[in-house]
């Protein structure tokens with residue numbers, strides 16, 4: 001018999017099974033297995049060549065065998081192999097039992113309800129799909145049990161470690177600002193607003209009008225540690241209040257990084273300078289300062 005399946009299908013399906021098993025087995029261990037890697041490409045080329053050779057040999061054997069048969073047998077076999085690969089493949093999938101078909105289809109008598117059931121054969125594509133799922137599950141099961149593949153805890157750990165590394169690199173490449181270097185930046189106000197709402201609004205209210213902590217939108221200040229309003233805000237967020245530990249040292253403790261404190265400070269400075277003030281404000285606390293920068 002000539003092979004029923006075209007080499008295109010044979011090659012591509014065998015390759016996908018090989019690549020799939022390679023992928024599942026090697027993925028977690030070995031970064032070498034990437035489709036683009038030269039060794040992988042070489043490997044695929046070699047497999048394709050081998051499959052083509054195999055296909056060629058099969059055809060040769062078929063022709064040699066036919067030569068040795070009698071005319072009658074030759075005719076039958078050639079008739080059976082008529083048509084191109086696609087037609088043969090189609091026949092293979094849907095009419096596999098052509099010879100057996102001549103035999104009567106098995107009948108199952110239910111007996112009690114008088115219905116007779118025809119017990120047809122399952123089409124071959126179905127059977128093959130079934131075997132394929134078994135192969136798939138075996139590869140998957142072995143790699144799942146013995147390797148890191150698809151193990152959610154290990155995947156999580158790898159992803160987590162990767163993220164930590166990225167954060168470290170990011171922090172290394174973005175130097176943090178400090179009280180000395182920092183100044184008001186208009187473009188940071190929006191980012192600062194988000195950070196303020198996350199970190200500060202519980203005590204200072206979303207709009208900065210004050211709650212447990214003082215009103216940040218008026219001109220009264222309990223803490224005056226710098227000569228400049230912006231620096232004063234930055235300094236308090238960094239060092240906390242020396243008078244009241246409720247206002248903790250966000251910067252010094254490392255809770256908020258310098259660049260974020262710059263954003264928050266820019267936002268606090270902005271809402272303090274803004275002409276429009278919140279409707280409800282906490283009553284003034286501390287000393288009134290209208291003009292900063294007095295030496």
Ligand code: HEC
Pocket residue numbers: 196199200201202203204212213214216220221222223224233236237241242243244246247248250264268285286
């Ligand atoms: C746990 C409550 C709490 C949180 C959270 C908090 N603060 Fe405060 N904050 C206070 C209190 C209380 C004071 C008053 C300190 C004092 O009396 O010296 C204060 C004072 C301040 C002052 C100085 C006000 C002045 O009149 O001296 C600034 C500026 C300030 N906070 C900004 C912030 C910013 C920005 C954040 C967020 C990063 C923040 N605070 C988070 C409670 C808090």
